[in-house]
Amino acid sequence: MPLSSKDKALSDLRLRILSTDIAPGADLDEARLSDTYGISRTPLREVLQKLAGEGFVMLAPNRGAKVASMDLSTMRSFFQTAPMIYASIARLAAGARNEEQMRDLKEVQAQFRQALLEQDSGAAALANHRFHALIGEMAHNVYLSAALQRLLIDHTRMSQTFYAPASDDDRALVETAADQHDAMIAAIEAQDAETVVQLTLDHWDLSRNRMERFVRPDPLPMENAHAV
Amino acid sequence: MPLSSKDKALSDLRLRILSTDIAPGADLDEARLSDTYGISRTPLREVLQKLAGEGFVMLAPNRGAKVASMDLSTMRSFFQTAPMIYASIARLAAGARNEEQMRDLKEVQAQFRQALLEQDSGAAALANHRFHALIGEMAHNVYLSAALQRLLIDHTRMSQTFYAPASDDDRALVETAADQHDAMIAAIEAQDAETVVQLTLDHWDLSRNRMERFVRPDPLPMENAHAV
């Protein structure tokens, strides 16, 4: 069946939030959005309700929708929680994956590598999101999936710069991350839970390092101080 | 501000689903419900969307809302996931709780004991739900809270019989559970994370035993076989 305008609005808003094209904390105007997507306010409001349920936006009575913010306390929770959930999901996925899901995962990984080759950092970030979301689906656990979905939203938003590496060192890190994906695919296919968990934790460490360096960059060299 | 009819619909549906007054898998008719709560279909649909976001109901395009089902695969995930999430939440709550939340927690525990005294098993189950949801709020972690909320929905639905103990043994178990609540309150107030985690795991074991016995009851005695 063809995608309805409502479905398009839903997936477009998801993508724009994940890519920080719409910034964390930004206001969403019902009237403007319903106009943009060519649907009336009623179905657009349902889209916003759905996005709220998934953790993309926050709704406040009588004052509309805001994109979920990423304040200090959110970040703290994020770094605190992610490794445990990612590892648990990985372990379950190794035990529960099926053939069709394996095909999808390989397909998404191919798209991920293609995006890296074309230096399309936005597409790479979204393919990476989809890769990890698929592993979440494999785990087949509604409780952990709810946590994972929310973690991936913030992870993807924080990693926007990751896939546009500036230095050769950073390029090597991205390459390593892609290789880890391939190793994870192999281990999940082999149902080798221990290896998948270890790879997942390594993958997390690499990503965490990059994110922490982005959040707390190296100080500027002192000799530039007079120019500021 | 006074509760609107919409808010009443939302909380009433939550309670009816938690108490299995509306059974898992049951169909929800928009027209009937909007009539019941005296609101039009538009706001009622928003209520259903919200309930879907919280994991109470499932929405399927063009075929309305169903109460979240509890099939075998759900149960399996539940027993697999609950102890880890409960323990993590408990640990965080011990570190992050504030005074107002402690007051609320003690208040809810008082309501819980009162319900036990009055042998109001429905009220006891709901107070127990609220007790653990409050600890979730204390943890101040959106990712784990998303998982906890969903776990508590199913836990409360599965525990409906727990607070209507039939034997003296079962009555003692309920009493033990209430005592564990008090010990948890004390440990959270003292910010003693290790003790809270241990108490939480003990509390889980007690509940798990009861649930497993309910799901897989002892076989009937053989001498009754001819009567079946």
Added chain:
DNA sequence: TGTATTGAATATGTATACATATTGTGCACA
């Protein structure tokens, strides 16, 4: 007897008008 097909009944989905709440601006007044 079993299976398709048609159409009425019923339910969900969408657009629009109107109701209510919030926000911003100009003006009076201290």
Added chain:
DNA sequence: TGTGCACAATATGTATACATATTCAATACA
């Protein structure tokens, strides 16, 4: 100049009519 109030402008919330999809039962046909 600053503060508070009134009122207009704007945004969100709700009811209703209509559009579209699904379901079910009656009937035709193999």
